[in-house]
Amino acid sequence: MSHDSHSDRNHFTKEVHQAKNDLFEIGERILTGLLRSKNLLEIGRARSHRCKEEFVFGLEALVEHALRNARVFGDLSCRCIVPLRAKDFARYCQDLFVWVASAATEGTDATDSIPANRVQVAAGTPGVAWAEPVVQGFGRVTRPDGVRELVKVIGVQPPRYAGLPRTLSAGTSPQALRASGRIFMNANDRPTFGAAELGDRVEVDGRAGIVAGFFEGMDPHSPYYYLYANIDDARGMTDFLQDRVTYVAVGLEQGASTEDVKRRLLARNPDTTVLSRRDLHNAEIRYFLVRSPVGIVFGMGTVVAAFIGGAIVAVTLYSTVIDRTRDYGMLKAVGARGRDLLQLLMFQAWAFALVGFLVGAGAFFVVRHGYPNLPMRVSPEMLGAIALAAFLSCTLASLAAVRRVLTLDPAIVFKA
Amino acid sequence: MKNPALEGIGIGKVFGKDGLAVRALHPTHVALYRGQVLVIMGPSGSGKTTLISILSLVLTPTEGEVRVDGQSLRNVSSDGLAKLRRDKVGFIFQQFNLLAGLSALENVAIPLLLRGTAAKERVARAKCALDLVSMGDRANAKSRLLSGGQQQRVAIARALVADAGVLLCDEPTASLDGQTGRSVLDILQRIARDSNRAVAIVTHDERVLRIADRLIRVEDGHAEESEVDELAKRRSA
Numbered sequence: 001m002s003h004d005s006h007s008d009r010n011h012f013t014k015e016v017h018q019a020k021n022d023l024f025e026i027g028e029r030i031l032t033g034l035l036r037s038k039n040l041l042e043i044g045r046a047r048s049h050r051c052k053e054e055f056v057f058g059l060e061a062l063v064e065h066a067l068r069n070a071r072v073f074g075d076l077s078c079r080c081i082v083p084l085r086a087k088d089f090a091r092y093c094q095d096l097f098v099w100v101a102s103a104a105t106e107g108t109d110a111t112d113s114i115p116a117n118r119v120q121v122a123a124g125t126p127g128v129a130w131a132e133p134v135v136q137g138f139g140r141v142t143r144p145d146g147v148r149e150l151v152k153v154i155g156v157q158p159p160r161y162a163g164l165p166r167t168l169s170a171g172t173s174p175q176a177l178r179a180s181g182r183i184f185m186n187a188n189d190r191p192t193f194g195a196a197e198l199g200d201r202v203e204v205d206g207r208a209g210i211v212a213g214f215f216e217g218m219d220p221h222s223p224y225y226y227l228y229a230n231i232d233d234a235r236g237m238t239d240f241l242q243d244r245v246t247y248v249a250v251g252l253e254q255g256a257s258t259e260d261v262k263r264r265l266l267a268r269n270p271d272t273t274v275l276s277r278r279d280l281h282n283a284e285i286r287y288f289l290v291r292s293p294v295g296i297v298f299g300m301g302t303v304v305a306a307f308i309g310g311a312i313v314a315v316t317l318y319s320t321v322i323d324r325t326r327d328y329g330m331l332k333a334v335g336a337r338g339r340d341l342l343q344l345l346m347f348q349a350w351a352f353a354l355v356g357f358l359v360g361a362g363a364f365f366v367v368r369h370g371y372p373n374l375p376m377r378v379s380p381e382m383l384g385a386i387a388l389a390a391f392l393s394c395t396l397a398s399l400a401a402v403r404r405v406l407t408l409d410p411a412i413v414f415k416a
Numbered sequence: 417m418k419n420p421a422l423e424g425i426g427i428g429k430v431f432g433k434d435g436l437a438v439r440a441l442h443p444t445h446v447a448l449y450r451g452q453v454l455v456i457m458g459p460s461g462s463g464k465t466t467l468i469s470i471l472s473l474v475l476t477p478t479e480g481e482v483r484v485d486g487q488s489l490r491n492v493s494s495d496g497l498a499k500l501r502r503d504k505v506g507f508i509f510q511q512f513n514l515l516a517g518l519s520a521l522e523n524v525a526i527p528l529l530l531r532g533t534a535a536k537e538r539v540a541r542a543k544c545a546l547d548l549v550s551m552g553d554r555a556n557a558k559s560r561l562l563s564g565g566q567q568q569r570v571a572i573a574r575a576l577v578a579d580a581g582v583l584l585c586d587e588p589t590a591s592l593d594g595q596t597g598r599s600v601l602d603i604l605q606r607i608a609r610d611s612n613r614a615v616a617i618v619t620h621d622e623r624v625l626r627i628a629d630r631l632i633r634v635e636d637g638h639a640e641e642s643e644v645d646e647l648a649k650r651r652s653a
Contacts, residue, residue, distance in 0.1 A: 330513040333474055334574070335502020335530050337495045410474040413509055414465045414586050 137238025155234025
């Protein structure tokens with residue numbers, strides 16, 4: 001990857017970061033407007049002019065922000081979703097690569113090494129533009145307070161440094177790894193290493209590494225640190241065998257089909273597995289969800305939380321219906337049809353869902369804004385899925401209340 | 417005599433089945449005419465509530481049929497019955513049954529809301545109905561803050577707002593003091609006479625006879641219309 005390309009990317013990353021910060025600020029402003037009002041209706045009724053003004057100001061700012069950052073998000077869409085610009089498209093295609101790894105690979109934490117000559121085999125495969133080795137191994141890093149902890153050292157090779165994170169911090173150039181004994185550190189880990197700065201010394205199993213740069217946007221759940229080094233230093237720090245590599249990163253020729261190249265690579269390296277970037281991504285998620293406690297812990301946590309949340313909504317709605325049996329009876333007596341009452345209950349259930357979602361999402365963004373180092377990420381798709389789940393669970397939770405109301409005998413209104 | 421606004425022809429009700437069956441109302445004929453106040457009296461457990469529940473279309477009789485403006489309700493669906501209640505019948509309950517969190521105006525507008533009437537028209541008509549019961553000045557007061565008499569007036573306004581031809585009142589004076597009760601009865605009599613509506617009042621309260629045009633006595637599930645002479649005698653008593 002060229003230096004210009006990285007510089008462009010860093011600049012672009014900064015713009016996106018700034019745009020996101022602006023968005024959080026606006027979100028907070030809107031939330032403040034909402035929280036300061038006694039209830040949502042007051043905004044609509046404009047009883048609280050100050051709240052309304054803050055709310056409207058927030059919305060205006062949101063629109064202004066959207067317009068101001070349209071180019072940034074547009075650019076993001078161009079790169080990630082609709083690669084309209086030919087230059088970007090070409091660069092995007094050049095960046096596409098697949099990984100050749102051990103057949104035993106389940107994820108980046110569960111893999112084995114393969115012979116180093118696979119790099120040459122891959123490089124000679126039709127449709128392949130380049131192939132570079134990547135090694136990964138573990139060592140013990142000594143923190144400034146003397147504590148030794150596990151570290152995963154990933155070794156990459158010039159000229160492309162395939163395997164490096166795509167979001168290097170401002171001022172960090174991959175070229176810095178050309179020199180021997182240089183390492184890149186996760187920017188999130190800097191506080192742990194005594195507010196590490198460029199030029200600081202870090203020891204991995206007795207071998208010194210000089211911090212030559214930082215990377216961002218990588219928030220691993222693993223209980224160890226990540227360091228990047230050039231491939232020779234990484235081998236030295238982790239006692240990795242010279243004739244083995246962990247992965248072969250393969251760049252595709254322009255216009256080459258990923259699936260075709262994968263097939264050819266597999267044919268030439270039958271004792272390996274060939275993974276596209278998406279395959280590796282999916283394998284990693286699958287590994288964490290199925291093979292590590294993360295999936296069970298978070299999965300069970302989520303299921304239990306959803307169950308408890310649903311139960312709370314169900315009990316609240318049902319007890320509200322019980323408390324207001326006469327009111328519902330009166331409504332039925334004066335002519336409310338089943339669908340009218342259903343609408344009324346659904347409105348309440350969805351109000352629960354909306355409030356729950358807004359509080360949950362608001363808390364998430366506030367915490368993330370307050371503690372930017374926490375590894376908290378959410379995609380728009382995930383937010384949408386959570387909102388949908390909240391609405392579905394509240395709908396399900398309202399079923400008992402709905403049944404109670406629909407089967408209610410309106411004649412109860414004539415009983416004293 | 418004109419056609420009845422609401423009529424129960426041979427209506428009777430048995431709750432339960434087989435050995436557990438309990439007869440609450442023997443087959444009886446009840447007709448409600450516009451411009452008249454019909455009073456239904458009887459002791460507790462006599463079948464009054466069953467009768468008014470059937471007449472108000474919330475309970476289906478096991479015998480006979482109910483007709484509204486001459487239309488039989490034998491094969492009408494539950495949604496159809498709800499629509500008829502909404503459009504043809506106004507209710508006044510002993511416990512007022514106002515929604516505590518809503519204002520008097522919002523309570524009165526409920527039947528119109530269920531009809532899908534536009535907001536502007538809803539407010540205008542609800543205000544008119546409140547004016548009819550002299551509650552226009554308390555339109556924006558929360559119903560829970562109103563006195564019993566005021567709540568009953570709001571309930572009457574709610575029954576009137578949809579222009580229903582029939583008003584069914586269940587013990588409308590039972591929760592009110594003497595003076596307030598009298599004023600509520602005056603309003604009901606005025607509604608029957610001036611608005612040409614059929615008003616039926618189920619009550620224990622002998623004072624209601626003051627405004628009655630007809631009287632039906634219910635005892636042990638048997639409903640029987642009393643002679644006008646008897647009514648006059650009881651009135652004078």
